[in-house]
Amino acid sequence: xxxxxxxxxxxxxxxxxxxxxxxxxxxxxxxxxxxxxxxxxxxxxxxxxxxxxxxxxxxxxxxxxxxxxxxxxxxxxxxxxxxxxxxxxxxxxxxxxxxxxxxxxxxx
Numbered sequence: 001x002x003x004x005x006x007x008x009x010x011x012x013x014x015x016x017x018x019x020x021x022x023x024x025x026x027x028x029x030x031x032x033x034x035x036x037x038x039x040x041x042x043x044x045x046x047x048x049x050x051x052x053x054x055x056x057x058x059x060x061x062x063x064x065x066x067x068x069x070x071x072x073x074x075x076x077x078x079x080x081x082x083x084x085x086x087x088x089x090x091x092x093x094x095x096x097x098x099x100x101x102x103x104x105x106x107x108x
Contacts, residue, residue: 006039012079038064
């Protein structure tokens with residue numbers, strides 16, 4: 001069950017949109033789909049070394065009401081606290097249409 005008292009963080013769900021530039025090309029931008037309140041739990045963090053680059057990866061679980069975020073998909077991203085989290089998966093807890101767990105990953 002979702003403890004609504006812990007849903008004290010506002011997030012913004014963004015979706016990538018493509019706009020035509022008038023010369024046959026296009027550019028991608030991120031547009032706000034909606035915002036909602038949620039509880040945020042850390043899931044994991046790790047440091048990855050790829051070649052000579054060090055990448056810091058943080059994963060979080062964003063817990064929200066089902067009706068707050070039914071349109072989100074794994075093509076979208078979350079903006080929270082000036083950080084972007086790519087949505088990896090969305091789980092409808094107990095398939096009860098009351099709580100969603102949105103798993104997001106941020107890399108620096």
